[in-house]
Every structure is written in C-alpha cells, then in structure tokens.
Amino acid sequence: MSHVDPSARLEGKASRDTERSLKRETKAQIASFVFMIFMTSTAFLTVASDAIPTGFAIPFILLLASVQVIMQLYYFMHLNSKGNAWANVMMWSGLFVAAMTVASLMLLIGVTKY
Amino acid sequence: MAQPAHTLPAHPEKATLEGKNKYLGFWFFLGGETVLFASLFGTYLALRGSTADAPGPADLFHLELVFIMTMLLLTSSLTSVFAVISMKKGSFKGMIMWMWLTVALGLGFLGFEIYEFYEYNHLGLGYTSSAFASSFYSLVGTHGAHVTFGIGWIITLLIRYRKAGITLTNASKFYTAVLYWHFIDVVWVFIFTVVYLLGVGA
Structure with a gap:
C-alpha cells in the first residue's frame, strides 16, 4: 500500500463487517433523528401553549436544546466513535x-x- | 498495479495521513467557531430587551415559519448522514444524490430566511433600528452566511468530482463538508431556542 494513488477510483464494496455496522448505524441515526424532531416539537409546543408557566418553560427548552446538540455531536458527527x-x-x-x-x-x- | 491497492477501506475519509489531518484540523476549527457564535449569542442575550421603540421579538417572530425552517435544516442534517453512509458503502451515486438533496433543503432554508429578513425590514426593523435589531441581525445573519457558504462549498465539490467516483482524496473532502453542515444545524438548534422560542415565550 506504499504507492497508492489517492485520486484513483476506489473499487469494490464494503466488507461484510462494515456493511453490518453501517446497517446498525443507519437505524441508530434514523432513531436519533426522530427523537430530535420530537424534542424540537416539544420545545415548540411548550412555548406555543399558554398552559405551561414561563418559570418552567425557559430551563426546560434550554435543556432540550442541549440534549439535542449533544446527540448531533455524538451520533451525527460521530464524536462517540x-x-x-x-x-x-x-x-x-x-x-x-x-x-x-x-x-x-x-x-x-x-x-x-x- | 497488480495488487488491489484501490479497494474501499472501512473509513475512506481517514485512510490517508492528509485525511486524518483534515479531520483533526476541522474539529479545531469547529471549536473556534463555537466561540465565535458564543460571542454573538452573548451580545444578543444582553441586548435583546433594548428595543428602543422599534418592533421587538414578540411583535416580529412567527413560530410556524421558524419551525418549518428548523425541520428543513434538521432533515438536511439527516440526508448528509445518509450521504456519508453511502460513501462508506462504496456507492458514489448514492452519496452524490444525498448531497444534492442536502443542498436543496439548505436552499429552502435560505429562501425562508431571506423572506423573513425582508419581512422584518418591511415592518420597520432596520439593522440600526435598535440594539436588539443589530444583535439579532448579526447573530442570525452570521448563521445565514454560514449556510450560504456551506451550500457553495458542497455544490463546488459536487461539480468538481461529478465523474471522479469515490477516491481517497475526495472522501475526506466530502466528509469535512458534512461535518460543517452538521455544525450549522447545531448552531441553529440554539438560535431556534434562544432567539425565537425565548423571544416569544419570555
């Protein structure tokens, strides 16, 4: 592998191990996406409905945003690997x-x- | 070349030293970008009550519009994840397709943002109308500039490598652009919460 041409088209498919872990990863990514949509909607509804007092709403939506950012960094951006x-x-x-x-x-x- | 030197590795984006360096250097850059946005967030939070008789957050913001923008950007984050998964599977066509979809969603977001700024300006919120106005346009505008740059970056890659297939050179380039795109989404999550939700709710 000492004289690899970096601009050559990479041939072949991913190994079976990689295939399997990618399949698992796809599932985890879709799950975290659904969870993020759910958290965004919860934050939105917390503010949009008048039923929830402001004193609770502010720290709650800030917490939701932080959790969502951590999920983006660790799952979508692979900081966990x-x-x-x-x-x-x-x-x-x-x-x-x-x-x-x-x-x-x-x-x-x-x-x-x- | 008789030996199979050009087979697809498990992590094509980090298979060369250059790729590894690019990856690490880009995280260093993202750490710095975090501080850049923090300075704009801090300024906005300090000045958001100083509306000086110009329209304030509660008069301007429409949560429905911003909610749609958030969904567009969040979905584009997922499509760029799929682009990277296609890349690791060795499907160049798949990667290109998901990247174009990411660009399309990003353009949709940008269109809404331009409409939003146009509308606010129409309602009497110029850049110098109040301290709130300046800090709001600076924060959200800097984010919008990042989205614009990200779209330009990805389109450039897509055109330049349209026939190249996945290579060790361009795998790390596409991967870095995707990291940048996720970061833009991360910043938007906080803008959505701190600027828009807090602007209407508190």
Whole structure:
C-alpha cells in the first residue's frame, strides 16, 4: 500500500463487517433523528401553549436544546466513535470558552441598558 | 498495479495521513467557531430587551415559519448522514444524490430566511433600528452566511468530482463538508431556542 494513488477510483464494496455496522448505524441515526424532531416539537409546543408557566418553560427548552446538540455531536458527527479523543478535546474546549464568553458578555453589556 | 491497492477501506475519509489531518484540523476549527457564535449569542442575550421603540421579538417572530425552517435544516442534517453512509458503502451515486438533496433543503432554508429578513425590514426593523435589531441581525445573519457558504462549498465539490467516483482524496473532502453542515444545524438548534422560542415565550 506504499504507492497508492489517492485520486484513483476506489473499487469494490464494503466488507461484510462494515456493511453490518453501517446497517446498525443507519437505524441508530434514523432513531436519533426522530427523537430530535420530537424534542424540537416539544420545545415548540411548550412555548406555543399558554398552559405551561414561563418559570418552567425557559430551563426546560434550554435543556432540550442541549440534549439535542449533544446527540448531533455524538451520533451525527460521530464524536462517540473510537479514535476521536482529540476531536472531543477540541470541541469541549470550544464549548468551555463559549460558556464563559456568553456569561461574561451578558454580565458586561447586559447590566447597562442601551 | 497488480495488487488491489484501490479497494474501499472501512473509513475512506481517514485512510490517508492528509485525511486524518483534515479531520483533526476541522474539529479545531469547529471549536473556534463555537466561540465565535458564543460571542454573538452573548451580545444578543444582553441586548435583546433594548428595543428602543422599534418592533421587538414578540411583535416580529412567527413560530410556524421558524419551525418549518428548523425541520428543513434538521432533515438536511439527516440526508448528509445518509450521504456519508453511502460513501462508506462504496456507492458514489448514492452519496452524490444525498448531497444534492442536502443542498436543496439548505436552499429552502435560505429562501425562508431571506423572506423573513425582508419581512422584518418591511415592518420597520432596520439593522440600526435598535440594539436588539443589530444583535439579532448579526447573530442570525452570521448563521445565514454560514449556510450560504456551506451550500457553495458542497455544490463546488459536487461539480468538481461529478465523474471522479469515490477516491481517497475526495472522501475526506466530502466528509469535512458534512461535518460543517452538521455544525450549522447545531448552531441553529440554539438560535431556534434562544432567539425565537425565548423571544416569544419570555
């Protein structure tokens, strides 16, 4: 494999093992998609109906959004698969700095009303 | 070449060193993008109450429209997942088909967003109308610019490699574009919740 031409068309099919794991993956992806649709709709209905008090609705829909994002990152973007430790480090460092950025901007600009 | 050097590996996107580097470097980029959007979210959250007599969130937002946009983008995320699965199965045709479908759904989303901004402008919310207006257009507009760039990126790949088949070179390129597309969807989930749902509900 030392002189592989990277622009050559890859021939053949996936191995039987790969085929099997892809079939399993397809099912898991469709399931997580349905679950995400369900969560988006729940968040939408929580706000659209007047029955649910605001004090409960705000933390609830923020939680739904966070769960949905984690599912996107780990299932759709495969952060859960093996050999992705550094990708995880990159993303979680980003999220860590992001959380501090949001908090500090809200405190710095939000106090004085323009 | 007598030996079967060009058979399909299980992970064609990470089969070369260049592919591996691209994958890791792109996650580094996405970490940085997270912080970029966080700064816009923080600014919006701080200024969203400062409407200065211009129309505010509750006067403007129509949740039905935004709900449809969310569904379009979420579905396009799934079609790009199917594109990657087709790639790993060795089906070039399948991958191309799912990628075009992703582009079509993305264009639908973009159309709704342009209509939305046009409508808000019509209702008297210019970019400089209020602090809320500026921070809203900056946040949602930056996301829209990402969608536009993503569509351009995927179309470029689709045209350039329309006859190439799956290769070790383009597998990692398609895979990276799909990662970018998922990230756009991730950001939108938060815009949908923080800007639109909180704007109407609280």
